[in-house]
Amino acid sequence: MLEVEHLACLKGDRLLFRDLALRLQAGELLRVAGANGVGKTSLLRLVTGLALPEAGDIRWSARCIRREREAFHRELLYLGHAPAINDLLSPLENLRFACAAAGDELSAAACVQALERIGLADQLDLPARVLSQGQRRRVGLARLFLSARRKLWVLDEPFTALDVKAVADLAQALTEHCAAGGMVMLTTHQDAPFAVPPRVLDVGAYAC
Template identity: 60%
Template sequence: MTLKTHNLGCLKGDRLLFSGLTLQAEAGMILRVAGGNGAGKSSLLRILAGLAAPESGSIEWAGRPVEADRDGFRRCLFYLGHAAAAHELLSPCENLRWACACAGEPQSDRNLYVALEQVGLTREMDMPLRMLSQGQRRRASLARLFLSAQRPLWLLDEPFAALDVDAVERVAQAVQAHCARGGTTVLTTHQDAPFSQAIASLDLGDYA
C-alpha cells in the first residue's frame, strides 16, 4: 500500500514551514524526511498521522483520501513521536501494556516480555520509568515497534535519538524487517542509520 500527499502545506503560528509538498512512499520503502531544525519534519509526521491538520493539500493511503475513512487509516498506522507519551511512575512493562491497550491491541505478558527483550530492557522492565536513563526511556517507547507488525505504515520521529550503537542497530533491523514484510516507513533522523537497503530521502528545504 502507498502513502501519497498532494500539494501539502503546513503553517505554524504565522510561519509557513512548507508548501506544495508531494511525496510518495510505497510498500517496502523507507523514506527519510530531512531538513534543518524548524523545517517542519515533526509537523509533517504529525500531519501524516492525523494529529494535526495541514494548511493545504491532501493525503492518500492505498489510493483513497484518508478523510474518507479516518478510523480505518489510523488502524493501519503506528506513530512514534519524538516525545514519548509515557507515565513516569509506571514501569516500562506497565507503560507498554497501557499503550497497547489504548491502541486496541492488548498483549500477553509473554509478548510484552519479548518486546522489551528486543530493546534490552528485561532487567529494568518493572522499574519506574523515572529511574531510567534517557536512552532506556526511549527504548521503552520503541518496544512498541516489535508489537506493531500488523500495522503497515510506520511514522517514526527521531527513532534513534538517545540510543546506543546496539539499540540503533536493533531498531534499524526492525524497520527493515517491517519493510521486508511489505510495510512502509517514513522517519526523521539526524543520525546515519545502519540500513542495509537503499532509502529514499525528502528534503523539506525544497518546499520552504
C-alpha cells in the same frame, strides 16, 4: 500506498512549506530530511492526521485519511519524539497501557518479549522515573515489535539517546518491516546502518 499532493503547512502565522508531494509504497523506507525548524515533525503530524494541512491532500490506499480516519489509524503506528511514558509505571505497565490505548490487546508475555528484545530485560518492573533517557526511549520503541500488522510506521527521531548496538538493532527491525511489505517514514539526525539506504525527502526544497 501513502500519497501526499500539494501539501502546505501553516504554523502560527508562518507558512513552513507548500506544494510538498510524496508517495510511499510497500517495502519503502523514507527519511524526511531538512534543517531544524523547516517542518519535518509538522509533516509527520500532518501525515498521521494529528494536524490539518493548510492545503493539499493526504491519501492512504487512494482514500482521504480525514474521511477514513479509523481505518487509516488501524494500519498506522506513530511514535513521536518524546517518550510519552508515565514515570510512575514500569516499562511493562507502560507498554501494555500504550498497546491497549491503541486497540492492541496483547498478552503480558508478548510485551515482556518485546521489552527484552529492545534491551530492557533487567528493567521490566522498575518505575520509569529511574530509567536513563535511552532506556525511556526504548520503552516506546518496544511497540515496534508488537505492531507488524500496522503497515505504516511513522517515527520522529527514533534513534535519539540510543547506543550503537541499539541503533543497529532498530535499523534492522525497520529493514525487516519493509522487507515484509511494510512502510517506514522517519526523521533522524543520525546515520544508521540500514542494509539499503533509505529514500530521502528534503522538506527544505518546499520551504517558503
